[in-house]
Amino acid sequence: xxxxxxxxxxxxxxxxxxxxxxxxxxxxxxxxxxxxxxxxxxxxxxxxxxxxxxxxxxxxxxxxxxxxxxxxxxxxxxxxxxxxxxxxxxxxxxxxxxxxxxxxxxxxxxxxxxxxxxxxxxxxxxxxxxxxxxxxxxxxxxxxxxxxxxxxxxxxxx
Numbered sequence: 540x541x542x543x544x545x546x547x548x549x550x551x552x553x554x555x556x557x558x559x560x561x562x563x564x565x566x567x568x569x570x571x572x573x574x575x576x577x578x579x580x581x582x583x584x585x586x587x588x589x590x591x592x593x594x595x596x597x598x599x600x601x602x603x604x605x606x607x608x609x610x611x612x613x614x615x616x617x618x619x620x621x622x623x624x625x626x627x628x629x630x631x632x633x634x635x636x637x638x639x640x641x642x643x644x645x646x647x648x649x650x651x652x653x654x655x656x657x658x659x660x661x662x663x664x665x666x667x668x669x670x671x672x673x674x675x676x677x678x679x680x681x682x683x684x685x686x687x688x689x690x691x692x693x694x695x696x697x
């Protein structure tokens with residue numbers, strides 16, 4: 540078994556380059572820039588950064604930004620950030636062609652967002668995202684073609 544990459548504290552880290560869908564590439568390959576493991580941005584900046592990544596088709600990277608906000612944010616905002624991160628992973632699964640996994644993560648993200656505080660902080664568009672996710676799950680179940688613009692939901696009302 541190959542040794543895993545570890546950070547200075549001994550925690551496992553995967554430093555292999557990744558493609559635009561977050562899949563590991565062979566060592567030494569040119570991949571897309573990684574999101575730093577220690578990313579800690581203010582919430583509005585996390586949302587803007589994640590939105591830009593989604594708009595560029597980099598849902599896996601958007602997930603990493605949202606996951607960092609989830610891990611660094613206050614406990615009462617955990618369902619919000621967790622749900623947003625799960626929606627981004629659901630989009631990643633659509634992009635990779637894993638429709639069952641996509642539907643599962645989109646539903647899971649919707650459940651988390653459904654327990655988020657209302658009104659949502661930072662102008663997060665909870666209702667719009669819940670409607671978007673439900674419609675996408677329905678279309679995935681119907682094996683509809685999903686055009687890339689459908690995978691770029693607006694995270695906020697701003």
